[in-house]
Amino acid sequence: MSILNKDLLKKSELGQVWTPSDIALEMAVGCLKLNPTPENIIDPASGPGTFTKAFYEAGVLKANFHCIDVDHRMKDATSSVIKKLGLKGCAQLGDYLKETTLKGKFDTLIMNPPYIRQENIPIDDKRFYHSFLQHELGGKVARRANLFALFLLKGIVDLSPGGILCAIVYDAISQTRYGQETLKLLERHAELISQKHVKTPFNHVLVDAQILFFKKRQRPLEETSKSEAYEDGLVFLNELLNVRRGTGLPSRKVFLAGEEDLYYDEALPFLVKQSTLSSLLIKPDQRAYLLKDMPNNNSSKAEFWLKQKASVQEINLTKTAISGIRGPISFNYYIRDAARHLFNPENIAVSDNFYVSIPKDDFPSEAAWLLLNSSVYLDMIVSAARNQGNGLSKLQLYEYNQVRxxxxxxxxxxxxxxxxxxxKNLILTEATYEKVRNTSDEIVKDLF
Ligand SMILES: C[S@@+](CC[C@H](N)C(=O)[O-])C[C@H]1O[C@@H](n2cnc3c(N)ncnc32)[C@H](O)[C@@H]1O
Known part of the structure; x- marks a missing residue:
């Protein structure tokens, strides 16, 4: 069923990006799995009524819908969806973040919140949002939080205990400091049930997104402050290491080199996947066109050729000049059994299958690598990972950073x-995983 969507011109300044109907349906069905009989559903950024339609398609006919949008065209569109489908509820015109009368009123909240940079939020509005949320949630709201992050926090305020929040948000939630701080505050108030990566779901918007499901806690968790962490001699991992996700190639098909390529020799050694699991040293398994890291005269010819390669394969490249992410220590964040930190003796670029780290405060990388492969460190890191089923777990970047x-x-x-x-001795002799771990355990037991 398509009501109105195509007639509404999107206003990017209001973060208007519509959720594709199959994803909206998946989100609605996900909510129903966690709460099969919702009574009060809120969509605080309703656009053309995408999620109301999705709930209707998922068979929700009796719930009361409360929809809000700051754009009167969207409010009207959602009203008419509610009416045409014979559902209960209303669409309201307004700024959701200023609606302070909704606390604890809903058992389900679903949204695709507007992505609006903090610099573009009027200063008085921003002050109001932050002080309201800080007061309600009893924690510091990240200063540079994008509007979508404030929507997530406000959403938790408006749920009743046990209520479900489902949101599709830009990947910035895991890749920015404000995103990590927001998730941390959210997790004090709600349990993160799942976090699914979705590759470029939105039409004409080249960003990846995530679908998050949270369940509001009965009572917020106590804050673990930095000082508490220090009291038991522990610190957050990101106080010891500078961590980045590895190199994201815009298209692996184009950027990974094949031996038959004209510019194969210009491509630089690259690690996509560890080929020998017994070793803890990084050995390149591929070559990649990391144009920014090549000598200038070669890179321009290679760039021209790379664009041709992409167009032959009908791949639309948004970016060609990329540089590789390198560092002495890498960690594969999909963990099957033997979690490990790899050492990078030749400092080659590493793919985004890994988190790449450089020790802070000039701490020697070899020593950091050895400690990070001890059972004490690895067990603490692995216990922060989330089970993905089939013996696989995954550690998000912010979770890795926050391990103590x-x-x-x-x-x-x-x-x-x-x-x-x-x-150094273990590196030189290319010692096996077991040998490194045993040596490290032996040393660590006398250190801490
Ligand atoms: C990303 S769109 C999502 C629309 C729809 N829910 C969907 O997923 O297809 C976000 C919507 O939030 C609205 N919006 C922006 N700022 C708002 C605010 N402060 N309060 C309420 N709605 C807002 C925009 O007009 C837009 O329709």
Whole structure:
């Protein structure tokens, strides 16, 4: 059924991007799995009524719908959806973040919140949103939070305990500091049930997204403050390491080099996947066209050729000049059994299957690598991962960053020197996973 969508011109300044109907349906069905008989559903950024239609298609006929949009055309469109489908409820014109009378009123909240950069939020509005949310949630709201992050926080306020929040949001939620801070605050108030990556779901918008499901807790969790973490001698991983996701190639088909390619020799060594699981050293398994890292005169010819390669394969490249992400330590965040940190002796670029780290405060990378492969460190890291089924678990970047670990900066100099020597020896002899882990366990048991 298509009502009105195609007639409504989107206003990008209001973050108007519509959720495809199959994804909206998947989200509605996901809500019903967690709460089969919703009574009060809110869509606080309703657009043309996408989620109301989806719930109707999923068989929800009796719930009361409360829809809000700041754009009167969207409010009218949603009203007419509600009416035409014979559903109960209303569409309201207004700024959802200023609706302070909705606290705890809904058992289900579904949304595709507007993505609006914090610089584009009027300053007075921003002040109001932050102070309201801080007051309601008892925690600091990230200063640079995009509007969609504020919608997530406000959504939790308006749910009753046990209520379900389902949102599709841009990947920025995992890739930015404000995103991580928002998730942290959310998780004090709600349990994260699932987080699914969706590749470029929106028409004409080249960003990946995530579908999040949260269940509001009966009572918020106590805040784990940095000072508490320090009290038991532990610190957050991102105080010890600078972590980035590895190199995201705009298209692996185009950017990975094949031996028959004209410019194969210009491509640089690259790690996509570890080929020998017994080793803990990074060895390139591919070559990739990392144009920004090539000498200038070669890169322009290769770029021209790369664009041709893409067009022959009918791939639309938005970006060609990319550089590789490199660092001494890498971690594959899909964990099957033997979680491990890989050392990168030749400093080659690493794919986005990995988190790539550089130790902070000039702590020697070899020593950090050895400690990170001890059972003490690995067990703490693995216990933060989420089960994906079939023996696989996954650790999001913000979860990795927030693992609490023994603070290696407190070690005396001579012990750090001892760790470096032991690590160098293991690297030189290309020691196996078991050998590295056993050596590390032996040393760590006397250190902390
Ligand atoms: C990303 S669109 C999603 C629309 C629809 N739910 C969908 O998924 O197809 C976000 C909607 O939020 C509306 N919006 C923007 N700022 C708002 C605000 N402060 N309060 C309520 N709605 C807002 C926009 O007009 C837009 O229709």
């Amino acid at each position: 670990l023994p603070d290696w900066r407190k070690l005396p100099k001579e012990q750090i020197g001892f760790l470096v020597d032991a690590a």
